[in-house]
Amino acid sequence: MKHVRLVHAGREQWGVLSADGASVRLASGHDVAFDEAVLLPPVTPGARIFALGLNYADHSAELGFKAPDKPLVFLKGPNSLVAHGGTAWRPRDAEQMHPECELVAVIGQTARNVAEDDALAHVGGYTVACDYAVREYLENYYRPNLRVKNRDALTPLGPWVVDAADVGDPQALRLSTTINGAEVQSGSTADMVFPIARLIAYLSAIMTLEPGDMILTGTPHGVAFVNDGDAVVCEVEGVGRLAHRVELAP
Amino acid sequence: MFAGTAYGTALNDRRQVAALDPAFRAAPYKAPPQAPVLYIKPGHCVVAGGAVVALPAGCDALGIAATVALQWTVTGPTAVRLAIDVSIPHDNFYRPAVAELARDGFLPVGAAIRRPADLDALEIVTEIDGETVHRWSLSNLVRNVPTLIADVAAFMTPMPGDMLLVGTAFDRPTAGAGRRIRVSARGFPALEARIAAAGDGA
Structure with missing residues (x-):
């Protein structure tokens, strides 16, 4: 469902x-x-929103980083989310805004110190996110910093949460991004550095995950920049097709 | 559980930024910070005054940073409360410190009051087991409260229910299991918390 x-x-x-x-x-x-x-973005009010940096080796290489030895986790606020069909606003002083298609795992039951082998049983469903970065605003303090990753409405999310049971193996899904119909990102969740089960085990050793908490699991290679008026679609096979537009901020 | 999101402000203590300036001009930072350096403490961090904060396994003492939380209401950042920004001590600011800052219960907060017109000279006092161990004035902030609100609003919009911690002291004390913390400031309801070993009634 x-x-x-x-x-x-x-x-x-x-x-x-x-x-x-x-x-x-x-x-x-x-x-x-x-x-x-x-x-609305299909998020449980009050849920934590985790996101991953450099969780695909090919994307890390493209950015000039080696893959990290532990998950590069950051948090986002709900102000950053916008629903399917919504608008992501490009700041007036930034040109380098690039879309990042991501599979999102939604926790379905309390997870505390879970073993990797048991971790996927704690996922209730999946959705899709486009976790934009605005590269002009990168600074090397708590990077990726909130000015890059927590801007209002720069994380389209949705269109829905699909039950985990309907998805099958979450580490064998194709992801893609198109801008005005042209493919700019194409990858497979098989290429995650830290698969979802390991991320849940890692996070649940730090804090108690609760139903509704979301993990944006990172993006594969393909750095493309968007312009005003662009129609952007992020799709994860078997999960959903998330569409939004980009417009210049007022 | 607190339904909003709490945002913390790092590197907003003038003495800290001055002391670390040489390091901030070298790798991996390469330049001093320009925009406010924020971190997120999700609603699960927030606990009411009097709460017990659990020491994570393998951690002997927690950083105890007494500060002021601005509280957004439907009319804007019009309320304030004392807060204890609990952390696992760390001195590397390159990557987000989620494991160090965002643990369950790591943000005890006091009762909210109406925001005074001027907080620039507010002194916050921290006692541990009845002894005053730290005094810190908001006159130390790199960005004072109005400037911080404006500079944060330039890239994100806190919503009613959200909080913004105005900054934390460079020389914050630490406290281990069994310690009782009390934070006070003139005009604010005092705030207490207790540190407990993992599994000790937390």
């Missing part, structure tokens, strides 16, 4: 996407046409 978060009839709700993808069934029994739904 695919779980959609939206605003309908004046309040935030969650619903389930129909088999043909045309509508969302709400708990009340109402159906909302998917194309007309006012979507």
Whole structure:
């Protein structure tokens, strides 16, 4: 099942996407046409949002880094998220804004000191993120710094959370990004330096993961820059196709 | 659990930035910081005054940085409270220090009050087991409160419920298992916390 978060009839709700993808069934029994739904990023309010840097060896090499010996984890605030169909705003003083397609694991049950072998059982579902970086703002303090990675609406996320049971092996999924239909990123989750199970084991030794917590698992190679008016699509096989536009910030 | 997000401000103590300036001009930093250096303490870090903070396994003492948290409301950053920014001591600022800063319970906070017009001279006092061990004035901040709010707003928008810690002292004390912490500042409700060994009632 695919779980959609939206605003309908004046309040935030969650619903389930129909088999043909045309509508969302709400708990009340109402159906909302998917194309007309006012979507929200499918995040549990209050959940932690972890993200990974340099978690694909080919992307690290492209940036001139060697792959790290422990996960390069950073955190994001909910201000950074924007729903499928939304707009990511390019800052007026920056040209080097590049999209990063990522598989997102959503925790489904409490995880504390879990072993890698048991870790995937703690995943409830998956979604897709485009974790933009704005390279002009990189500084070498707590890098990647929040001015690069925690800007308002520079992390499109969605369109939905799909049940983990419907995805199969999360380390064998194709990821891609297109800008105006042209492919700029193509990779496989098989190439993660730290696979999802190891990330959950690592994080759960530091803190107690709770249902809804999200792990943006990093991006493969392909550094491309976006321009105003671009239509960007990030897709993870079997999870979803996340579309958004880029516009110049006011 | 606290539903908002807390943002901390690193490298906002003038003496710290001056002392580290030579290091900041060398690798891996290569230049002193320009924009505010922030970190995230998710809602799971936030605990009410009187809480017990657990020492992580393998850690003998925690950094105890008494500070002021600005609290966003629907009308903006109009409230403040005392906070204890607990950390595992670390002196490398190159990569995000999630394991050192963002653990469960690592941000005890006091009751919120209306933000005073001027916090520039506020002195924050830290006692451990009844003895005053540290005094720190917000006159030490590189960016004072209004400047910090403006410089953060230039790249992100805190939402109602979010907090922003205004900075932490270079020479913060540390405290190990069993220590009782008390933080006070004129006009603010005092804040207490206790450090406990892992598994000791935490």
